[in-house]
Amino acid sequence: MLYILLIIVLSLVFLHLYVTYNKDARLLMKVPGRKNKFLIGNALEIFVPPEKLIDMRSGYAKQFNGIYRFYSYPFKFVCIYNPQDVEIILSGMKFSEKSFLYNFIKPWLAEGLLLSKGAKWQKRRKILTPAFHFDILRQFHVTMEENSKQLTETLENVPEKADIVPIMTNYTLNTICETAMGTKLSDETSAAGMSYKNAILTLGNIFAQRFIKVYLFVDFIYNLTSLKSLQKKYVDIVQAFTANVIENRKKNLDQQINIKNNKTEEDDIYNKKKKAAFLDLLLAAENNGQIDRAGVQEEVDTFMFEGHDTTSAGLSFLALMLANHQDAQQKVYEEMQSIFGDSTRVATTDDLAQMKYLELCIKESLRLYPPVHFIARALNESVKLSNYTIPAGTNCLIQIFDLHRREDLFKNANDFIPERFLPENSVGRHPYSYVPFSAGPRNCIGQKFAMMEMKSAMSAVIRRYRLEAITKPEDVRFAGDLILRSIDPIYMKIIKRN
Structure with a gap:
């Protein structure tokens, strides 16, 4: 018995020596970090409740x-x-x-533009880029303004203490469906949309739990947990909703062809070279054999999620900032007055281009509250970072939230100061110090769409209402989710202007 115990102890010691002093480990140990524990390293440091994850990371930063x-x-x-x-x-x-961390969400998003790589990513990016051409964005703008008008009418009937988050989520989901997907949510589909939104929140929480528990990285272990069955349930809800969106648009296009009953018209409707909405381009690519239905599904799943959830978070935090900074909100209102005067007409794209101060506010809000608060990449070869050699096979997490709050990059970094993005105040700033839409060749394909949508919504709101803070920035607790979101409601008073 003693002999067996000795073998076990020696085996554990040798295993510890191997995992701690192999070539990659020796390189990695030179990088600063919390002290390692026997065998398990320091990964237990991230074994915290999801609501404490961002605070923990910021503490390390x-x-x-x-x-x-x-x-x-x-x-x-x-x-x-x-x-x-x-x-x-x-x-x-x-x-x-x-990074392999994104494999956790592949049952949901498969290999859409967010998760695909190599030739597949390049091919899909090429197919989808025309959907965000300026001429298409101008077409989208009409629908955005209609939904922004509906948003202001919704605010007419909110309680005195209103949670802005679900209001903005409804707006962005309706907008992405009607613009990029060409499908207007009816009363029936709106109910399904509610289930979709709730499923997204639940999935975010499930994936957050998997991100912070190292033992759940192993598929075999994860598949034995209740999280796995929950994930399947909510992925099915999400994909049923998006499949319905695809089918509705496909029927609509087929009806157009039947009405025209002309081959030339069919070519026009399903022409990949013709500037068309996002889903129309995908269906055209399917019609031309460039992509199958599973490919259409994974891209729609990706863009429905990214196109409504990130923008909803961005708008909610922007409203929080303006409600808590009345001076900035007043400047936005005065800018609206200078553009529109007493007119109640909807904004044009030229009007949006004139909203310079609102744009500063959006940029500053995205700095403080970047909806995509981290990016994880796989290092397929060794690389020098901060004078440390990082071995191949390492996962690199870019902490956008903490990058944006560095005092050496942004003076008084935790304060909301829109003027810091004026051209004269941006001179000399490193171009990669501010990356709310990522950067480089894999940057966000829909960033111009998102900026237009945020301008359209918030300009409509501020023209008609004054936002008064109830929730303070220091009250916000962040969920350690795929998207930066508040665990608690973001309350404010929405007061109609005279």
Whole structure:
């Protein structure tokens, strides 16, 4: 018995020596980080409730100088938040492959544009880029303004203490469906839309739990948990909704062809070269054999999620900032007065282009509250980051939230100061110090769409209402989710202007 015990002890010691002192580990141990524990490294440090994850990461960002590590064999991570390192990772295609962490959401998003790589990513990006051409955005703008008008009418009937988050979520879901997907939500589909939104929130929480529990990285273990069955349930809800959106649009296009009953018209409707909405381009590509229905589904799943959830979070935090900074809100209102006067007409794209101060507010809000608060890439070869050699096979987490709050990059970094984005105040700022839409070749394809949508919505709101704070920025608790969101409601008073 003693002999067996001795063998076990010696085996554990040798295993510890191997996982701690192998070649990659020796390189990684030179990177600052919390002290390792026997066998398990320091990965238990991230074993915290999801609502404490962002605070924990920010604490490490203050403790370490731009880079730190997590290591629990065989999982290797470095977290970076200085612009020089961020540029190395994002500026080219060398490190364009996503971290294995994104595999956790593949049952939902499969290999759409967010998760695909190599030739498949390049092909899909080429197919979809025309959907965000300026001429198409101008067409989208009409629908955005209609939905913005509906948003202001919704605000007419909110309670005195209103949670802005579900209001903005409804707006962005309706907008993405009607613009990019060409499908207007009816009363019936709106109910399904509610289930869709709730399912997205639940999935975000499920994936957050998997991100922070290293033992759940192993598929075999994860598949034995209740989270796996929950995930399947809510992925089915989400994909049923998006499949219905696809089918509705397909029927609509087929009806147009039947009405025209002309081959030339069919070519026009399903012509991949013709500037068309996002889903129309995908269906055209399917019609031309460039993509199958599963490919259409994964891209729609990706863009329905990214196109409504991130923008909803951005608008909610923008409203929080304006409600808590009456001076900035007043400047936005005065800008609206200078553009529209007493007119109640809807905004044009030229009007949106004149909203310079509102744009500063949006940029500053996205700095403080970037909806995509981290990016994770796989390092397929060794690379020098902050003068440390990071071995191939390491996962690199770009902490956008903490990058944006560095005092050496943004003076009084935790304060809301829109003027910091004036051209004269941006001189000399590192181009990778501000990346709310990522950067480089894999940047967000829909960033102009998102900026137009945020301008359209918030300009309509501020023209008609004054936002008065109830929730303060210091009250906000962040969910350790795929998207930066508040755990609690964001309350404010919405007061109609005379």
